[in-house]
Amino acid sequence: MNYLAEPKQFASWSTDAAREVVLRHKGERGPLLEILNDLQGTFGYIHEDAIAILAEELNLSQAEVYGVVTFYKDLRTEAPGGFLVKICRGESCQSVGADKLVESAQEVFETKLGSTNSERSVTLEEVFCLGNCALSPAIMVDEKLIGRMSTERIAELADEIRGVTL
Amino acid sequence: MTEVIQVYVPKDSAARSVGADDIAVAIAQQAARRQINIELVRNGSRGMFWLEPLVEVLTPAGRVAYGPVSAADVEGLFDSGFLEGKDHRLSLGLTEAIPYLASQNRVTFARMGLSDPLSVDAYIANGGLSGLKAALSMSQNDIVLAVTKSGIRGRGGAGFPTGIKWKTVLEANSDQKFVCCNADEGDSGTYADRMLMEGDPLLLIEAMIISGIAVGATEGYIYVRSEYPDAISTLKAAIAIGYQNNWLGQSVLGSDHSFDLYVRSGAGAYICGEETAMLESLEGRRGVIRAKPPLPAIEGLFQKPTVVNNVLSLAAVPSILAKGPEFYSEMGIAKSRGTQVFQLSGNLARPGIVEVPFGVTLDTLINEFGGGSRSSRPVKAAQVGGPLGSYIPSSKFDLKMDYETFAAANAMVGHGGIVVFDDTANMGRQARFAMEFCSVESCGKCTPCRIGSVRGVEVIDRILSGQDVYANVELLKDLCQTMIDGSLCAMGGLTPMPVLSVLEHFPEELGLVNGQLAASR
Numbered sequence: 001m002n003y004l005a006e007p008k009q010f011a012s013w014s015t016d017a018a019r020e021v022v023l024r025h026k027g028e029r030g031p032l033l034e035i036l037n038d039l040q041g042t043f044g045y046i047h048e049d050a051i052a053i054l055a056e057e058l059n060l061s062q063a064e065v066y067g068v069v070t071f072y073k074d075l076r077t078e079a080p081g082g083f084l085v086k087i088c089r090g091e092s093c094q095s096v097g098a099d100k101l102v103e104s105a106q107e108v109f110e111t112k113l114g115s116t117n118s119e120r121s122v123t124l125e126e127v128f129c130l131g132n133c134a135l136s137p138a139i140m141v142d143e144k145l146i147g148r149m150s151t152e153r154i155a156e157l158a159d160e161i162r163g164v165t166l
Numbered sequence: 167m168t169e170v171i172q173v174y175v176p177k178d179s180a181a182r183s184v185g186a187d188d189i190a191v192a193i194a195q196q197a198a199r200r201q202i203n204i205e206l207v208r209n210g211s212r213g214m215f216w217l218e219p220l221v222e223v224l225t226p227a228g229r230v231a232y233g234p235v236s237a238a239d240v241e242g243l244f245d246s247g248f249l250e251g252k253d254h255r256l257s258l259g260l261t262e263a264i265p266y267l268a269s270q271n272r273v274t275f276a277r278m279g280l281s282d283p284l285s286v287d288a289y290i291a292n293g294g295l296s297g298l299k300a301a302l303s304m305s306q307n308d309i310v311l312a313v314t315k316s317g318i319r320g321r322g323g324a325g326f327p328t329g330i331k332w333k334t335v336l337e338a339n340s341d342q343k344f345v346c347c348n349a350d351e352g353d354s355g356t357y358a359d360r361m362l363m364e365g366d367p368l369l370l371i372e373a374m375i376i377s378g379i380a381v382g383a384t385e386g387y388i389y390v391r392s393e394y395p396d397a398i399s400t401l402k403a404a405i406a407i408g409y410q411n412n413w414l415g416q417s418v419l420g421s422d423h424s425f426d427l428y429v430r431s432g433a434g435a436y437i438c439g440e441e442t443a444m445l446e447s448l449e450g451r452r453g454v455i456r457a458k459p460p461l462p463a464i465e466g467l468f469q470k471p472t473v474v475n476n477v478l479s480l481a482a483v484p485s486i487l488a489k490g491p492e493f494y495s496e497m498g499i500a501k502s503r504g505t506q507v508f509q510l511s512g513n514l515a516r517p518g519i520v521e522v523p524f525g526v527t528l529d530t531l532i533n534e535f536g537g538g539s540r541s542s543r544p545v546k547a548a549q550v551g552g553p554l555g556s557y558i559p560s561s562k563f564d565l566k567m568d569y570e571t572f573a574a575a576n577a578m579v580g581h582g583g584i585v586v587f588d589d590t591a592n593m594g595r596q597a598r599f600a601m602e603f604c605s606v607e608s609c610g611k612c613t614p615c616r617i618g619s620v621r622g623v624e625v626i627d628r629i630l631s632g633q634d635v636y637a638n639v640e641l642l643k644d645l646c647q648t649m650i651d652g653s654l655c656a657m658g659g660l661t662p663m664p665v666l667s668v669l670e671h672f673p674e675e676l677g678l679v680n681g682q683l684a685a686s687r
Contacts (some may be wrong), residue, residue: 022348028428030448030451031429035449037392053389058450067451067452068450071435071452071454072432075433078653090553091354091477091512091585092512092585094586096513126353128553128603128607129393131180131393133355134518134519135218136517143396145179146184148375150538
């Protein structure tokens with residue numbers, strides 16, 4: 001099977017575009033997290049200038065906005081690599097070799113958990129459960145879930161990513 | 167050829183994670199090449215994941231299943247006449263006759279895998295909306311009474327009676343009330359919420375409308391973890407359908423009830439599955455838990471009375487109202503009434519969904535349904551109820567699934583997730599992981615959880631490296647007690663459960679022999 005979906009295309013950061021995203025959520029109750037998720041979906045990350053914009057638009061302190069940005073693991077303040085690879089380290093995946101999978105992923109992607117490789121093609125992260133426990137071990141590439149993972153298949157995935165990013 | 171043959175390929179994200187999309191494409195291509203008219207239905211999963219991708223064909227005798235299918239098998243399936251239900255290496259016979267499915271008693275998951283999850287016609291044809299219609303003819307009190315009488319308890323893990331929660335919100339005086347569905351299914355080994363949101367999302371919508379009518383809430387939120395992008399997009403599509411059909415909006419099915427429903431996405435924080443942290447997150451803040459009281463039923467979302475229920479608690483309600491509370495309460499044992507959607511996973515030959523009444527033993531679930539370990543090695547233990555649940559040794563698999571029976575055995579049923587480990591599992595490492603997980607996911611509000619979990623990892627590391635084992639085990643027990651007594655919520659309060667279960671059942675893996683210090687230390 002193909003491991004990769006269409007690579008994600010992100011817009012370049014612009015304050016005008018950011019304000020448009022904020023506008024989309026006018027009228028929603030307690031919209032900050034929704035807006036942050038939307039900003040990240042648009043630009044790939046939360047630009048530092050977004051903090052002041054959100055504070056102003058939502059009548060919050062910058063500290064409050066910053067506090068939310070830093071609380072949630074998904075929210076990132078710098079652009080990720082071309083593909084975001086999340087490896088599940090939950091118990092179900094552990095029971096069928098998640099630890100080994102983490103080791104080989106770090107090898108084939110040439111980066112550590114929580115970092116982006118030097119070519120910036122892959123950001124590797126750990127996650128605790130993808131809800132695919134019956135098909136463990138599981139990983140997720142961007143928004144594509146992959147089950148029955150193995151060290152062999154993770155090497156195939158690395159090859160496929162190399163093919164796309166070369 | 168005028169006859170259109172229905173072929174089913176699941177759209178569930180787990181099925182897609184092992185190639186269901188590729189198979190759907192291959193089947194469409196083969197059918198086109200052979201000029202055969204088929205209708206390709208992307209259904210939910212039947213929940214028999216070792217057979218996924220599971221392809222079904224509707225024949226005069228019923229639906230015939232084939233699996234696990236790979237894209238390379240598709241041409242051969244056509245050649246052997248699978249469209250007429252004919253035999254093939256991957257043939258499983260009639261789907262409904264597969265023992266795994268035939269031995270279940272599906273109530274909440276009754277529609278799972280039958281049809282396109284977003285087909286209103288199929289939903290109604292299979293009993294959908296009858297719960298809501300019943301609710302519209304009942305008083306608020308009677309709806310709440312029916313839910314109470316059914317005996318259903320919170321399926322998210324805490325097991326609090328759903329009817330009592332609803333009654334509290336109904337009786338609260340407020341200009342605004344909310345219904346929040348907790349779909350932050352973060353526990354490893356649980357995936358039933360995800361399946362339901364992807365495979366029968368209209369049921370969740372129906373259930374939330376009923377809850378809104380029952381307690382007098384006009385606005386609902388479904389808080390879904392960000393790890394479930396397919397569930398989020400399916401729910402959004404389902405909500406749009408709900409509005410188009412006047413289930414949602416100003417006048418629910420033409421009545422004078424109004425109900426609006428929104429989906430909100432989390433952003434990668436396990437703690438937001440704790441109800442007060444979820445409310446904080448819904449309000450756009452850090453997912454830091456609130457001290458209780460006040461209960462969310464009194465002061466919940468934006469300080470208003472709020473029903474917070476798990477996906478499966480809500481999803482059981484429409485059938486309770488449609489068929490009467492006795493239908494539900496007649497199933498189960500003791501104070502655990504109705505069915506539970508057990509989720510089998512880990513090192514298991516036949517992982518999947520098993521919905522049966524409470525009272526079933528672990529042995530039945532793990533060995534009869536699950537078929538023992540996938541690795542063919544002896545099963546050593548099962549962790550039941552998520553990362554905060556106990557590790558139960560195979561010698562205790564005669565335990566019956568029941569909230570109180572499990573509590574008496576220092577374990578918990580939780581959300582019904584069962585993760586199986588074979589004899590290669592290192593239980594000392596599993597105990598360490600419980601503390602590590604808590605240290606990563608703690609919201610940081612209270613000290614026993616925030617610091618206790620870090621100290622827990624350190625103490626277990628010392629034990630595992632053989633340093634002063636006896637003293638460190640005593641320290642670990644003391645630390646666990648402090649976390650149990652002093653934590654504000656279940657995260658810190660239950661993290662000791664898996665740790666203590668390893669000490670109780672596998673003491674030798676934490677350096678002890680027969681509960682005593684190993685002589686060699």
